[in-house]
Each structure stands twice: as structure tokens, then as C-alpha cells.
Amino acid sequence: MRIDILTIFPEMFESPFSHSIIKRAKEKNLVEIHLHDIRNYSTNKHRSVDDYSYGGDPGMVMTIEPIALCIEHLQSENQYDHIIYLTPDGITLRQSIANQLSMSKNIILLCGHYKGIDQRIRDKYITMEISIGDYVLSGGELAAAVLTDAIVRLMPGVLNDETSALSDSFQNELLSPPVYTRPYDFRGLKVPDILLSGNDKEIRKWQNEQAYEKTLRLRPDLLNEA
Numbered sequence: 001m002r003i004d005i006l007t008i009f010p011e012m013f014e015s016p017f018s019h020s021i022i023k024r025a026k027e028k029n030l031v032e033i034h035l036h037d038i039r040n041y042s043t044n045k046h047r048s049v050d051d052y053s054y055g056g057d058p059g060m061v062m063t064i065e066p067i068a069l070c071i072e073h074l075q076s077e078n079q080y081d082h083i084i085y086l087t088p089d090g091i092t093l094r095q096s097i098a099n100q101l102s103m104s105k106n107i108i109l110l111c112g113h114y115k116g117i118d119q120r121i122r123d124k125y126i127t128m129e130i131s132i133g134d135y136v137l138s139g140g141e142l143a144a145a146v147l148t149d150a151i152v153r154l155m156p157g158v159l160n161d162e163t164s165a166l167s168d169s170f171q172n173e174l175l176s177p178p179v180y181t182r183p184y185d186f187r188g189l190k191v192p193d194i195l196l197s198g199n200d201k202e203i204r205k206w207q208n209e210q211a212y213e214k215t216l217r218l219r220p221d222l223l224n225e226a
């Protein structure tokens, strides 16, 4: 998969994409992530990418031209399954959306700032608008990093058996059961004995019950949807 990210702060992505699973996916050539500084597509001498909004509302708006030029440049070289704008008024990201997007070949992620981007970019180029939750971030970059992580780890070959996504919370609409490691006894806090029983069938049953009980207690809304 190829992911192209359009941003005015490309440096914000350096650390999140240089560790752990995304790093490994890049090393295995399972994903290519290309960062594009929107400012490089500005045609005016100040390299500006924003302007005052029509209608007199306070706050700057990102202008059409640099974003359009960047998208059109990319479209001349690749076919994109989705051009996604990260915005608090998009659909809220869920595991099912990450699953669907993980099957794409190429996607563009557009990060906005200030009071947002000129509506005509959204009307003409954007095929999907995604939010990562009901709160306001300073820009789309952190949301794009979150979305990228959620997608990349689901791509075939990225996770191995040990880190398999199949047992993740949400993958089966349930939260994950509690997990334990050594020591067996930490200051009197003991690991549930069933996990040491060696009885695989009983262990799975216990884990399923725990997952269900935890979901019912913490996120009953997930059970209603399932």
C-alpha cells in the first residue's frame, strides 16, 4: 500500500512512523508512506497556504491552490482508492473503517489547519472525511497518524502470529480479556488459577466470559451494535 500524506507539518510524522509496527511494515516494503509539504505547492512568493475567510468570520482558511496542485500531481502518477480529509466533522473512525481501508492500494490523507480548508477542495477532490473522536485537535496530523497506524497494522503480513490482530479489542466487537505475565504472585496479587491449569478449552471459555463481562460493564453500546 502507498499512503501519501499532505500536511504543513511533515516533521510531526517522523517519530510515530519510525517505531514498532509501522517501522517494520516499511522495512518489509509492505507500505510506503510519502509526506508532502503543502507549502511546496504554494505559488506565491511568501509560500502562504492560508487566507482570510469570506464572510468575515475570524480565523484563517487553507487555500485551494496548493492543495489542488499537490493532489493533481499525485493523481497524475498514481490511482487512489480514497482521498481522505481528516476533520472533526467527518465520520468517527471505527475498527470496521480501518479494516476496509487496509484493503486499499493507494490512499491520500489530507491534514487541515486553522479554520479548515476551502469547501471547494472537499467538494471536488475528497472522497471520505474521517474524525478520530468528538473533541477538537489543533490540526489533522495526529489524527492522520492514528488512522495510518490503525490501517497499517491490519495489512496482510504486517503482524505475525504473536501480535495477530484477530484477538484485538473491537475486532470481534468485544473488548480484550485481561492478560497476565510472571510473577505468579506479586505482593499477594495472584494470577487467576485457570490460566495455569493447562486446560486449553477451559482457558478459552474463561477468556470469552471475561471479554463479554468486561464489554457489558465498560462498553454495553458495543454489544447492542453486534
Ligand code: 6GU
Pocket: 085, 086, 087, 088, 130, 131, 132, 133, 134, 135, 136, 137, 138, 139, 140, 143, 144
Ligand atoms: Cl481528524 N482533526 C481535528 N482537527 N480535530 C479532530 C479530528 C480531526 N478528529 C477529532 N478531532
